[in-house]
Amino acid sequence: MSTNNKPTLYAYTVKNRGRGQKAIWTRIGAAWPHSTGKGFSIELEAVPVDGRLVLVEPKPDESAEEGQPEDGTM
Numbered sequence: 001m002s003t004n005n006k007p008t009l010y011a012y013t014v015k016n017r018g019r020g021q022k023a024i025w026t027r028i029g030a031a032w033p034h035s036t037g038k039g040f041s042i043e044l045e046a047v048p049v050d051g052r053l054v055l056v057e058p059k060p061d062e063s064a065e066e067g068q069p070e071d072g073t074m
Contacts, residue, residue: 007032009040009055013048031055 007030015024029044 005032007058010058011042011044012054012056013046014052014054015050
């Protein structure tokens with residue numbers, strides 16, 4: 001894994017806010033495939049309080065500074 005390479009997946013914690021309200025997506029890390037192709041290395045900058053961790057493929061136009069998927073769903 002090289003931190004200079006774009007990650008294969010981004011890690012988010014997702015907090016549901018209740019009926020009729022959008023969930024809050026907070027990017028907390030990223031994942032890169034192992035050189036063997038079996039498994040991933042994950043770097044987290046935070047740990048989800050409720051234990052819910054969502055891994056999502058980056059969108060083609062997504063930069064490292066963006067904080068949530070455009071559609072806000074998953």
